Amino acid sequence: MIPGSFDYHRPATVQEAARLVASLGEDARVVAGGHSLIPMMKLRMAAPAHLIDLQGVEGLAGIAVSGGEVRIGAMTTQHMLIEDAALAQAAPLVREAALQIADPQVRYMGTIGGNLANGDPGNDMPGLMQCLDAAFTLVGPEGARQVRAREFYFGAYDTARAEDEILSEIAFSGHAGAGYAYEKQKRKIGDYATAAAAVLLRMEGGRCAAASVAMTNLADRPIFSQAAADALVGSPLDAAALDAAVAAMQGDIAPGADTRGPVEFKRHVAGVMLRRAVARAASRA
Amino acid sequence: MNEMIPPAGDRAAALKGLGSSRKRVEDVRFTQGKGAYVDDIKLKDMVFGDFVRSPYAHARVVSVNKEAALAVPGVIAVLTAEDLAPLGLHWMPTLAGDRQMVLADGKVLYQGQEVAFVVAENRYACADAIELVEVDYEALPVVTDPFKALEPDAPVLREDLAGKTEGAHGPRRHHNHIFLWEQGDRAATEAVIDGADVVAEERIHYHRTHPCPLETCGCVASMDKITGKLTLWGTFQAPHAVRTVASLISGIAEHNIRVISPDIGGGFGNKVGVYPGYVCSIVASIVTGRPVKWVEDRMDNLMTTAFARDYWMDGRIAATKDGRITGLWCHVTADHGGFDACADPTKFPAGFFNICTGSYDIPVAYVGVDGVYTNKAPGGVAYRCSFRVTEAAYFIERMVDILAIKLGMDPVELRLKNFIRKDQFPYHSALGWEYDSGDYHTAMEQALAAVDYKGLRAEQAERLEAFKRGESRSLMGVGVAFFTEIVGAGPVKNCDILGLGMFDSCEIRIHPTGSAIARLGTISQGQGHATTFAQILASEIGIPADDITVEEGDTDTAPYGLGTYGSRSTPVAGAATAMAGRKIRAKAQMIAAYLLEVHDDDVEFDVDRFQIKGAPERFKTMKEIAFAAYNQAIPGLEPGLEAVSYYDPPNMTYPFGAYICVMDVDVDTGVCDVRRVYALDDCGTRINPMIIEGQVHGGLTEALAIAMGQEIAYDEDGNVTTGTLMDFFIPTAVETPHYETDHTVTPSPHHPIGAKGVGESPNVGGVPMFSNAVMDAFKPFGLTHAHMPHDHWRVWRIANGLGLHG
DSSP, rough: OOOOOOOEEOOOHHHHHHHHHHHHHGEEEESSSSSTTHHHHHHHHHHSEEEGGGGTTTSSOOOEETTTTEEEEOOBBBHHHOOOHHHHHHHHHEEEEEEEEHHHHHHHHHHHHHHHHSSSOOSHHHHEEEHHTTEEEEEEEEEEEEEEETTTTTTTTEEEEEEEETEEEEEEEOOTTTTEEEEOOOTTTOOOOSSEEEEEEEEETTTEEEEEEEEESSSOOOOOHHHHHHHTTTTTHHHHHHHHHHHHHHOOOOOOTTTBHHHHHHHHHHHHHHHHHHHHHHHHH | OGGGSHEEEEEEEHHOTTTTOOOOOTHHHTTTTTTGGGGGOOOTTOOEEEEEHHHHHHEEEEEEEEEETSSSSSSEEEOOHHGGGGGGGEEOOOOOSEESSSOSSSEOOTTOOOOEEEEEESHHHHHHHHHHEEEEEOOOOOOHHHHTTTTTTTTOOOOGTTTHHHHHTEEOTTTTTEEEEEEEEHHHHHHHHHTTSSEEEEEEEEEEEEOOOSOOOEEEEEEEEETTTTEEEEESSSSHHHHHHHHHHHOOOOGEEEEOOOSSOOOTTTTSOOHHHHHHHHHHHHSSSOOEEEEEHHHHHHHHHHHHEEEEEEEEEEEETTSEEEEEEEEEEEEEEESSOOOOTTTTTTTTGGTTTTTOSOOOOEEEEEEEEEESSSSEOOTTTTSSSHHHHHHHHHHHHHHHHHTTTOOHHHHHHHHHHHOSSSSSOOOOEOOOOOOHHHHHHHHHHHHHHHHHHHHHHHHHHHHHSSSOOOEEEEEEEEOOOBBOOOOOOOOOTTEEEOOOEEEEEETSSEEEEEEEOOOSSOOOOHHHHHHHHHHHOOOGGGEEEEEEBTTTSSEEEOOOOOTTTIIIHHHEEEEEHHHHHHHHHHHHHHHHHHOOGGGGTTEEEEEEEEEEEEEEEEHHHHHHHHHHHHHTSOOOEEEEEEOOOOOOOOEEEEEEEEEEETTTOOOOOEEEEEEEEEBOOOOOOOHHHHHHHHHHHHHHHHHHHHOOOTTTOOOOOOSTTSSSOOOOOOOOOOOOOEEEOOOOOOSSSSSSSOTTTTHHHHHHHHHHOOOOOOOOEEEOOOOSSOOHHHHHHHHHHHHTTT
């Protein structure tokens, strides 16, 4: 549990951080809350020669809600997501999910940016941001660009972020009026999901008018399931629609066996989580 | 005049003696982060040691190249078996009569095995160098299944034992066989089973798990080359035994070795054994002339030091049609890993597993245990357990539930029908134990009333109907366990570890001003000895517990004892404490009589003083007596007031308890919600009810973990798949249910204060309680048994197998 040696950098601005990332190249890693990278370094599964700590960067933490639009700085901690009243009103789904991440101690340190940028398929926020159709702002040597969450994840720890880019901000529209739910099964507090489902629904006249579904830890990346959402839209969320949504979702996920259980169990629990998330979201719609 | 003397009750309360929920004196430092653990020790010039460990479960070690590692700045030495061999220290004896490699001698037998020991100026250089030690391995076939290990063509694990057909515990019949230990009457048992009305048969696995104390194992070895004295600080549950064994292994005279156990952050059996880290640290200190610190990390701890359980128990239990148990048969295939390093009394290679007739009057029984080598870590320690009692209790409490299914009886009714009756104590069990005392029916009836057992069964039936109607996807399980423990090892006539008799000791010095220090041969790892042993003494000698310092763990000052594990501290050292206190009191009586100018027989002890019989207004307090003992010339008496007692218990003690829990099982997710836990413990005389309650809460939480998810699992290649706390289940406060505790009091007839020990009872009784609840939930659908741990996917698999997913 002793990391290898590394040089420590503490830039004060995003631009300085981006310059460091660009100049130090692939030997450098950016650290936000440190709750993914530092354990990996202690296990020597990651051994960056340079650690660029974003804790000193001004203006990267904070939540702005305006006209139903939400912007969250990458260094905003999970705890801040839970505590922010305006966010809870504009996008209560975020608070519900953040409360299911790790434990309070971790949430005081762990950041939304780290959770999203690391590309760990076990993390909760990536699926959640796909469900919300969020956009990520990446700052690099050429300036800033935006990537949709639904197009950001390629595989485990493999994302659209270039090595010389830093995730600086997350933006999405609030979901006021929509039913929402984040259902997560885990073995204990602090564990990754065995399976989790994020659902947003709008109901009109007893029928589902719009839906968004994303699944967590059921593939090498978060799974946004358009097919599952399509199966729900237009239906009264009856048994047939739920069955169809689960079947469609099953076509999109690809869970692997681990100590949480074999593939058939995970598929079953994925279905249960989705059904429960839809039911709870519908009750709130 | 009498009103000047506070009533006896008030004076007794002021002592905070037996029965007082006195706050733990240890907690002042622990709650402020002021505990001093091994890793807090910093010595001048201290260096650090750590291991290169094998990534393979079975491999030949072809070569070890140290060059690159030695070139790392700050690296002092890299030790291998070759370096230890000239000292005869590349192997060491285990507590079970086997021997174990200190560093890989030509091959490795399990993942994580110690291959080389790197010594460096700091931990960082040490960790860097470990990565640079080049070990050339040649992989060998791996066997992790003990049944496959006994097949004729199984890989030979212990080549060092080639041709040895006799082990420490009798004949070996196969190259991977360690021993067969048999108890009871096999022929008579089999005859009863063959002719029985009803026989229930099951294979029950108590899976491999790990004590996982919060603080891992570690030590600091410091050889002073000028005085020739070796001081060894370490996480030792038995410091004196470590001193003796260290002397025997190293050849250093015992008076030149000082072993100190500082504050210990939990042991649970993990810190009983002798580990390669200790030996390597000592050698490294001798070689370098500098203090050497070695502390495991969490993965090292889970993967290599002292697993627990891993018993495959094939059972048959026979009964009459009306539910009278007539015989019990059990064969265990015991997976010991690469070396037999169990921490049992030497004459008991399967510990006290033959307590497996449990709380029942079973006329005839047989137990056979085959120990087997596999490519897993050694250990087999008593994880909050008295030497395989947990396995035995799980076995019998599952078998009784399974028999109840077969008989169509309520499991409680079957238990009540077969309990050893109060008038049968002392009771001689078919497998050779003399149960000292018990009142099982009273305890069970009290438990049933407390939880409204009939009401629970009625609720369960209603919920089952709702499930069958499709209104619910949850099943209710009621788990019942009634356990009898055997603790307090033990009588020297049959209990020793490597020849060291399992007595224990207490030495007391009363100071002239009436306060005292007591030293014991045990060592607290969280049990609260400094609190409770002072309470025993307070009641025995009339000095307030607050005025008594209890000290343990330094072999230069504490009297010899065999340490703390197996709930032995209260039964053995607690008895020694009471007996030493009585010696103090006997002398105090003579002093009091002299001071009061009466005959010894004319004074009597009253709480905190001696008074003249019939004239309680004439007395001498213990405080006055203490001062006189030192400062007044008393004819015929030596000055001073001290005593020492070495206590060899005449028998074990037999705590028992009735545990009942209620669980809701979600058949779709496998999530089990424990909504009620009731635990009645009878540990005899209760010293500190608050500490007992804390012990019960802690043990129940460990039991919950073990039953519901905690395991050391291996894949086919012998890789540990549960090597971190992400996968090795330790419940947090969120997963821990609320506990209701209760008690009856049946004092031990042979213990000086009637106490029996309680530390491990909740682990012993809790595991079958939780497991039985899971089985009970699925019983209506035909389930008789499923193996632990009952984590989500395995519970889901039960439901799936029973067709409950439609």
